[in-house]
Amino acid sequence: MNPVIEVRNLTKRYKDTLALDNVSFDIQKDTIYGFLGRNGAGKTTAMSILTAQNLPTSGEVRVFGENPYENARVLSRMCFVRESQKYPDDATPRHAFASARLFFPRWDQELADELIDEFQLPLKRTIKKLSRGQLSAVGVIIGLASRAEITFFDEPYLGLDAVARQIFYDRLLADYAEHPRTVLLSSHLIDEVSNLIERVLVIDAGRIIMDESTDDAREQATNVVGDAAAIERALDGREVIHRESLGRVASITFLGRLEDAERAALTAAGLDLAPVSLQQLIVRRTQQRTPRHDALAASDVTQEGVSR
Missing domain, CATH: 3.40.50.300 (P-loop containing nucleotide triphosphate hydrolases)
Known part of the structure; x- marks a missing residue:
């Protein structure tokens, strides 16, 4: 280095x-x-x-x-x-x-x-x-x-x-x-x-x-789409950073790399896997803020030189 x-x-x-x-x-x-x-x-x-x-x-x-x-x-x-x-x-x-x-x-x-x-x-x-x-x-x-x-x-x-x-x-x-x-x-x-x-x-x-x-960074997260109940069972214990649902269908983005066997099991369960773009990953990660940090960020824009 x-x-x-x-x-x-x-x-x-x-x-x-x-x-x-x-x-x-x-x-x-x-x-x-x-x-x-x-x-x-x-x-x-x-x-x-x-x-x-x-x-x-x-x-x-x-x-x-x-x-x-x-x-x-x-x-x-x-x-x-x-x-x-x-x-x-x-x-x-x-x-x-x-x-x-x-x-x-x-x-x-x-x-x-x-x-x-x-x-x-x-x-x-x-x-x-x-x-x-x-x-x-x-x-x-x-x-x-x-x-x-x-x-x-x-x-x-x-x-x-x-x-x-x-x-x-x-x-x-x-x-x-x-x-x-x-x-x-x-x-x-x-x-x-x-x-x-x-x-x-x-x-x-x-x-x-x-x-x-x-x-x-690109390998940090994966998006999985399919039956909500099946996804919840498959992702038990993983850190979810974004979740959307429409009826019984869910789209969930989670952190962590998948082994080949895990990918095969998710596919066999009828779930679709897709990579997460760098922009999606960063958007999802920076949406996860503590209340204290949200308050600090909101006040940033009032200070010269802190607006970006």
């Missing part, structure tokens, strides 16, 4: 709101992560602390083995692209890219020029007059062309249409293959990014509830 980020017992509190609750995890070198969770889960807060744009209440963060706060050696090796990025009123995309070229030592101008053309970005228009999609393109171009050793994408591509998002995904994979680095991709479009990400890091109400490879 070769972590480039180490987080230990990280806590962030905004007055009465607990945004991060004693969080610990590692981020490995040259890996694409899906940093996933509901609005208010604490994703943006965590990334802001990792990039030294926010301070923790307690706990420790090490990036490349060092504290990133006011550490130019570390900060020049990271790029944080966020949807709510602010620019001076008179700034144009050309100004934003010129500044990025000065800050990021691995900046690739040729790649930036290619992306500007692909996204059809007007360079001379002030950023405040750009459409939401054009503004998203500015962030995506900086994130890709910086070729930073660690790049955080905090949903900067939400304004892009489906074609532009596919350009981003294709370009990210192609450039990652040629220039490996660590990428943290925060997204609500889980099904769209599921084929990009190698590891899944899920945060819910300020706590990490999943940290594993995408393949292992």
Whole structure:
């Protein structure tokens, strides 16, 4: 294991709101992560602390083995692209890219020029007059062309249409293959990014509830459909995370892997088995909250920097 980020017992509190609750995890070198969770889960807060744009209440963060706060050696090796990025009123995309070229030592101008053309970005228009999609393109171009050793994408591509998002995904994979680095991709479009990400890091109400490879995550749960009574007998003792029923027919999603013999027995009982998509799994897992965490998450949206 070769972590480039180490987080230990990280806590962030905004007055009465607990945004991060004693969080610990590692981020490995040259890996694409899906940093996933509901609005208010604490994703943006965590990334802001990792990039030294926010301070923790307690706990420790090490990036490349060092504290990133006011550490130019570390900060020049990271790029944080966020949807709510602010620019001076008179700034144009050309100004934003010129500044990025000065800050990021691995900046690739040729790649930036290619992306500007692909996204059809007007360079001379002030950023405040750009459409939401054009503004998203500015962030995506900086994130890709910086070729930073660690790049955080905090949903900067939400304004892009489906074609532009596919350009981003294709370009990210192609450039990652040629220039490996660590990428943290925060997204609500889980099904769209599921084929990009190698590891899944899920945060819910300020706590990490999943940290594993995408393949292992996909195998965590199974959906079974059929006679409700037969399903209940077959799944006795298993952890059910979602249940729907219509008359005597039920659809139940449960955690845990099935052995071949168990699958055969369920099929023989007339029950249909289906895999659970990554998005379905995460939706079901993050629906399971304690009342205390529900109250905390509801208050998150009132605090700046905790709304994602």
